[in-house]
Structure formats: structure tokens, C-alpha cells
Amino acid sequence: MKRKVLVIEGDGIGKEVIPEAVKLLTLLGDFEILKGDAGLECYRRCKEFLPRETLEKAEESDIILFGAVTSPKGVKDYKSPILTLRKTFNLYANVRPINNFGLLRLEGYLGKNKFLDVKNVDLVIIRENTEDLYVGFERELYDIAIADRVVSKKASERIVRFAFEYAKENKRKRVSCIHKANVLKVTDGLFLKTFYEVAKNYKIEADDYLVDSASYLLIKEPERFDVIVTTNMFGDILSDEASLLLGSLGLAPSANIGERKALFEPVHGSAPDIAGKGIANPMAAILCVAMIFDYIGEKEKGNLIREAIKHCIEEGKVTKDLGGSLKTHEVAEEIIKYVTNY
Amino acid sequence: MKRKVLVIEGDGIGKEVIPEAVKLLTLLGDFEILKGDAGLECYRRCKEFLPRETLEKAEESDIILFGAVTSPKGVKDYKSPILTLRKTFNLYANVRPINNFGLLRLEGYLGKNKFLDVKNVDLVIIRENTEDLYVGFERELYDIAIADRVVSKKASERIVRFAFEYAKENKRKRVSCIHKANVLKVTDGLFLKTFYEVAKNYKIEADDYLVDSASYLLIKEPERFDVIVTTNMFGDILSDEASLLLGSLGLAPSANIGERKALFEPVHGSAPDIAGKGIANPMAAILCVAMIFDYIGEKEKGNLIREAIKHCIEEGKVTKDLGGSLKTHEVAEEIIKYVTNY
Ligand SMILES: CC(C)[C@H](C(=O)O)[C@@H](O)C(=O)O
Numbered sequence: 001m002k003r004k005v006l007v008i009e010g011d012g013i014g015k016e017v018i019p020e021a022v023k024l025l026t027l028l029g030d031f032e033i034l035k036g037d038a039g040l041e042c043y044r045r046c047k048e049f050l051p052r053e054t055l056e057k058a059e060e061s062d063i064i065l066f067g068a069v070t071s072p073k074g075v076k077d078y079k080s081p082i083l084t085l086r087k088t089f090n091l092y093a094n095v096r097p098i099n100n101f102g103l104l105r106l107e108g109y110l111g112k113n114k115f116l117d118v119k120n121v122d123l124v125i126i127r128e129n130t131e132d133l134y135v136g137f138e139r140e141l142y143d144i145a146i147a148d149r150v151v152s153k154k155a156s157e158r159i160v161r162f163a164f165e166y167a168k169e170n171k172r173k174r175v176s177c178i179h180k181a182n183v184l185k186v187t188d189g190l191f192l193k194t195f196y197e198v199a200k201n202y203k204i205e206a207d208d209y210l211v212d213s214a215s216y217l218l219i220k221e222p223e224r225f226d227v228i229v230t231t232n233m234f235g236d237i238l239s240d241e242a243s244l245l246l247g248s249l250g251l252a253p254s255a256n257i258g259e260r261k262a263l264f265e266p267v268h269g270s271a272p273d274i275a276g277k278g279i280a281n282p283m284a285a286i287l288c289v290a291m292i293f294d295y296i297g298e299k300e301k302g303n304l305i306r307e308a309i310k311h312c313i314e315e316g317k318v319t320k321d322l323g324g325s326l327k328t329h330e331v332a333e334e335i336i337k338y339v340t341n342y
Numbered sequence: 343m344k345r346k347v348l349v350i351e352g353d354g355i356g357k358e359v360i361p362e363a364v365k366l367l368t369l370l371g372d373f374e375i376l377k378g379d380a381g382l383e384c385y386r387r388c389k390e391f392l393p394r395e396t397l398e399k400a401e402e403s404d405i406i407l408f409g410a411v412t413s414p415k416g417v418k419d420y421k422s423p424i425l426t427l428r429k430t431f432n433l434y435a436n437v438r439p440i441n442n443f444g445l446l447r448l449e450g451y452l453g454k455n456k457f458l459d460v461k462n463v464d465l466v467i468i469r470e471n472t473e474d475l476y477v478g479f480e481r482e483l484y485d486i487a488i489a490d491r492v493v494s495k496k497a498s499e500r501i502v503r504f505a506f507e508y509a510k511e512n513k514r515k516r517v518s519c520i521h522k523a524n525v526l527k528v529t530d531g532l533f534l535k536t537f538y539e540v541a542k543n544y545k546i547e548a549d550d551y552l553v554d555s556a557s558y559l560l561i562k563e564p565e566r567f568d569v570i571v572t573t574n575m576f577g578d579i580l581s582d583e584a585s586l587l588l589g590s591l592g593l594a595p596s597a598n599i600g601e602r603k604a605l606f607e608p609v610h611g612s613a614p615d616i617a618g619k620g621i622a623n624p625m626a627a628i629l630c631v632a633m634i635f636d637y638i639g640e641k642e643k644g645n646l647i648r649e650a651i652k653h654c655i656e657e658g659k660v661t662k663d664l665g666g667s668l669k670t671h672e673v674a675e676e677i678i679k680y681v682t683n684y
Pocket residue numbers: 080082083236524525554
């Protein structure tokens with residue numbers, strides 16, 4: 001039986017990059033493709049940001065490919081569809097590979113003195129995706145608002161084990177835990193303790209960093225990091241920050257992985273400013289397709305796509321965000337040409 | 343009556359950079375200098391990280407100049423002296439100027455295509471310093487740990503007003519609020535709402551960013567930002583990250599300001615790896631002295647020190663972290679030479 005993939009294009013450039021990604025998906029694999037609606041335009045049509053019908057299709061799918069949605073202004077009780085999908089299907093591991101294909105060079109000068117030189121960035125951020133400040137427990141009394149930051153042993157163990165298994169499978173050398181246990185002694189204390197307990201079962205290096213220090217070192221000395229595991233909110237911040245190392249958000253894919261299902265989404269948003277012009281970079285969406293093949297155990301196909309993207313970057317066959325002049329569909333065509341001639 | 347300054351050198355390079363900073367302080371101003379003990383070496387001597395005697399001296403001082411302390415490993419119930427000082431004296435505003443003196447250039451290439459070009463960075467991060475995840479309310483039940491994230495109207499108003507007053511006084515054009523109100527609707531919702539309420543009273547631009555997006559844009563497009571105001575933990579992360587724009591933590595000073603008292607501290611830690619070699623960069627500590635002069639209303643002296651530092655950087659009279667070969671005391675001597683010949 002074919003695997004079912006639910007495709008949710010969403011808003012803005014989601015509608016431009018996802019169709020290109022689907023071309024790669026169906027070219028290299030054999031899936032049953034479903035289509036689902038979500039986002040702001042969907043809301044304008046049917047008063048729902050994530051219709052029940054889409055959730056039902058998601059339920060019966062193995063994989064979700066999600067574009068991007070535009071957040072509304074001034075809609076009370078708005079809940080991002082992506083948060084609902086994560087919660088509904090318990091997609092507990094958020095995986096963000098930061099791989100610049102060895103092509104980016106970041107240099108810094110102070111006067112004549114070079115101090116930054118970043119090449120060959122290849123790290124992965126694994127973010128706990130279900131709890132922390134995302135549990136949605138907030139309350140207000142008089143003029144004081146309080147949110148619960150929840151860290152459980154169970155979820156900590158699960159995400160840390162996921163990180164070490166990921167490291168093992170992908171022949172990574174080190175897992176670094178990022179936390180703020182010097183201030184959050186109980187919550188991050190639990191996370192950090194669990195990290196080192198789980199680490200004992202693996203022959204993989206384990207170390208840890210405070211989140212403030214990590215936010216500095218991540219860009220300054222990215223070669224320190226290999227696999228990073230962290231709690232939800234720190235992961236949210238650090239993974240967007242790490243995209244700096246790619247030069248463009250247009251190169252950043254992500255996966256949200258659960259026990260039975262996984263959702264893949266480019267990190268960039270719906271980008272209303274460039275939507276409709278056909279100039280959005282489809283590479284992040286196409287890298288999501290590579291992650292889908294990794295996920296179903298067809299890693300050679302994932303690698304082939306990544307190779308094609310590396311090739312296009314080397315040849316300057318890129319969109320404007322990377323300094324090129326190609327259109328969205330032209331970049332996709334170049335990638336398709338590469339993988340079909342292979 | 344002379345203003346009293348309590349000097350706490352602390353550990354590691356704190357003991358090397360602070361004495362140089364004190365030279366500038368006493369050269370340009372007329373203060374009564376007290377000395378106080380704190381940190382790991384202090385603990386080894388007297389079993390306290392922040393002795394009562396130091397707290398008493400802090401109580402009677404107007405200003406505290408704080409070096410850096412080394413965190414102990416495995417000391418239960420350790421509380422960072424800096425956190426205790428902030429709490430005891432209600433130092434509610436953490437101010438971190440990020441000014442690269444127009445000398446840093448960050449460039450990025452992807453293939454032949456330039457996409458990053460950062461010059462003349464000059465922004466200020468103002469961090470709420472008393473609440474958020476720093477209130478110290480944490481609990482554990484079975485295998486679940488919970489921390490309270492507290493945001494009050496009162497503290498939000500106070501820090502936002504501080505930020506706008508700062509902007510006004512320093513002729514800044516824009517204040518940006520950084521938050522995560524799309525997830526933390528109640529707590530950061532309150533912070534954001536308060537921000538725009540207070541903003542109405544000023545003729546200064548006001549805008550806001552989500553923290554994840556801000557962590558990307560802060561480095562990618564720092565020219566977007568002028569004055570930033572944010573909650574405690576996000577401020578902790580973003581301000582360390584922003585130090586990237588300086589090339590070295592050795593150029594990052596900070597102030598912790600309360601109603602009656604203020605504490606100044608270089609952002610770098612005690613740096614055990616380079617301590618004792620006389621090669622630590624004293625500029626951050628000396629920039630703290632510039633901030634002390636700003637604080638007491640002697641801004642020309644603050645500016646003179648900053649000019650001296652700019653001059654030293656231009657001339658390559660810098661320590662190793664900035665690519666130079668001068669010793670800690672030699673850099674300080676160059677700065678002193680500049681300000682005395684002025
Ligand atoms: C849209 C938003 C709620 C979401 C998050 O905070 O997790 C996004 O920033 C992400 O990283 O996927």
C-alpha cells in the first residue's frame with residue numbers, strides 16, 4: 001500500500017514552493033497525495049484556520065508536507081495550525097538540519113584582523129516540541145500574568161534519546177544539551193540530568209552549554225556543535241538564529257516527528273512581501289522532500305536531492321535571496337534535471 | 343559628598359580588567375572607592391559566594407562595579423552573586439549597548455554573492471531584570487517540573503517607560519519590543535499591550551518582533567534595530583547573541599539600573615582559560631566606566647572614553663581577542679594616554 005502524504009500549501013509563497021516540492025516527491029517516490037486547506041485565505045473562505053476536514057485527512061496520512069500560513073492580525077483566540085498539528089499528533093521531535101553545503105563563507109574583520117571564518121557548517125538542532133512554555137497554561141490575576149514552563153522526565157528522556165539515536169544513525173560525533181539550569185534549577189535541572197543519564201547508554205560525546213552562551217557560540221564557533229538537543233522555546237529561538245549560518249532562510253527545512261506520523265515544513269514563512277512574484281526560493285521546501293525520503297528509510301534519494309541543491313548553488317542556479325536571478329520553477333527544473341540525469 | 347563606588351573584582355580576569363577600569367574611574371572622576379569580595383575564590387576563603395559584608399557595602403554605595411565570578415561545579419543551592427545583587431537592590435533595567443564603533447565589518451558570501459554587510463552597528467538592548475523565568479518559583483511533583491514565568495503590568499510598564507526615556511534622552515529613533523505573544527498570549531500579550539500603551543506617550547517610533555524572528559534579524563539586518571526592549575530570559579539570550587556584532591565579548595559592557603543604585607559589569611565571564619596571563623581585553627570593563635559617567639550625568643566623560651577606545655581599535659592597539667598583541671595593562675595605558683592628552 002502506498003504511503004499517504006497530505007499536502008498543505010497554506011498562504012503566500014507556500015502556494016509557490018510546495019507544488020515544486022511535490023514534483024520532486026512524486027518524481028522520486030510513489031505516494032498517494034492528498035490535499036488539505038489551512039491558513040488565512042482558508043479562514044476567509046470558511047472561517048477556520050485549520051478545518052476539521054484537513055485534520056481528518058492528516059489523521060489518515062503518514063506524512064504531512066506543510067507550506068506556510070500567514071498569521072492574522074487581531075483575531076482573538078487564534079491558534080497557529082502548526083501548533084495544533086504538533087499537539088494533535090504528538091509530533092514531539094522538531095528536527096532542523098543546518099547544512100550550508102560547504103559553500104557559505106562568513107568572514108569578519110575588525111580593522112585588518114579577521115576573526116570569523118565559518119565554512120562547512122553541518123549541524124542539527126533537535127527541539128523538544130510538546131512542552132516547556134508551549135503547554136498553553138497561562139493565567140492572569142489582577143495585573144499579574146503567569147505562564148507555566150513544564151518539563152517532564154518522560155518528554156525529556158524521549159527527546160534526548162531521539163537525539164542520541166539520530167546521532168548514532170547519522171554517524172554524528174557529539175550531542176550538546178542547551179539549557180539554563182543555572183537559573184531554572186528545577187526544570188532545566190531535570191532536563192540536564194536526564195540528558196547525562198541517557199548519554200551513558202551511547203558511545204557518543206555529550207556536553208552542555210548555557211543558552212545565552214550558546215546563542216553566541218552557535219554563530220561565532222559553529223564547528224563546536226554537531227547535534228544539539230534543547231527544550232521547546234530555546235529551540236525555537238536557536239534554530240531560527242542558526243539559519244543565519246545558511247545565509248538565507250530559503251535553505252532551511254524542518255521536520256516534526258511523532259510516533260506514527262511526521263510533518264515537514266520549510267522554516268520560512270508565507271512571505272507576503274514577495275508572494276505572487278514567482279521568485280521564492282523552493283530549496284527549503286525541496287529539502288523537506290529530502291527529509292521525507294530520509295524518514296521513510298530511502299536515504300539515497302534524500303542525498304540525491306541534497307546533491308542536486310548543492311550543485312545548483314555551485315552553478316549559481318539560484319533565486320534572488322541567494323544572489324541569483326532564477327524563478328521558483330526554474331530552480332526546481334534545474335534540480336529535477338540533475339536528479340533525473342543522475 | 344563624594345559618590346561611593348563599590349568595586350567587586352571577583353574571579354579570573356575580573357581581577358585583571360577591573361583594576362584597569364578603576365584607574366579610568368579615579369582619573370576622570372572623584373569617587374570614594376570601597377572594595378568588596380565575591381565569587382568562587384571568596385567562597386574558598388570564607389564559605390560564602392557573596393558575604394554579608396559585601397552586601398552591606400553595596401547597600402551604602404551608589405554604584406557597584408562588578409568584574410566576573412566563576413560558577414562552582416556541584417555546589418548545591420548556589421545562587422549567582424549577580425542575581426542576588428539584582429534582586430536585593432531591585433536593579434530592574436539591564437542595559438546592553440552594542441556599539442562596534444563603526445569598525446567591524448561582517449561579510450558573507452554564497453558563491454560569489456555577497457549577502458551580509460554589517461557596519462556601524464549601534465543598538466541598545468534593554469532587558470527587564472526582575473521577573474519572567476527569573477522569579478525563582480519552581481516546583482517538582484513526581485516526574486514533572488514546573489517553573490512560573492511571571493509578567494506583571496507594573497514591571498512591564500516600568501521597563502518600557504525606561505526604554506522610551508532612554509531613547510528620548512539619547513536621541514534614538516525607534517524602540518522595538520521583542521516577545522513571543524503568538525504563543526505566550528497572556529504573559530507576553532500583557533507585555534506587548536503595555537508596550538504600545540506606553541509608546542503612545544512618546545514621539546518615537548514603536549514596533550515589535552517575535553523573538554525567533556528577532557534572533558535571526560538581529561545579526562542579519564541589525565540596522566533594523568535601535569533600542570530593543572524585552573523580557574528577562576529573551577533579553578539574556580538576545581544580548582549575548584548581539585555581542586556577535588562586536589566581534590568580541592571583550593567590547594561588551596552592561597548596566598543594571600535601579601531606583602537608587604546601579605551596577606555595572608562587563609558581559610564576559612571570568613574566563614579561567616586566559617586568566618593570569620595579563621592578556622584579557624580591558625575594554626568592556628572600561629566601557630562600564632563610561633556607562634558610569636553617563637549614569638551620573640557626565641556624558642562628556644563617557645564619550646571621551648568611548649572615543650579613546652575607538653582610537654585604540656583604529657590604531658590596532660588591542661589585545662589578542664581583537665587580533666592585537668597588547669597586554670591588558672598596555673591597552674589601558676593607551677586609553678589613559680588618549681584621555682589625558684585630550
Ligand atoms: C508559528 C510558531 C507558533 C512556531 C513556534 O513558535 O514553534 C514557529 O516559530 C516555529 O518555529 O515553527
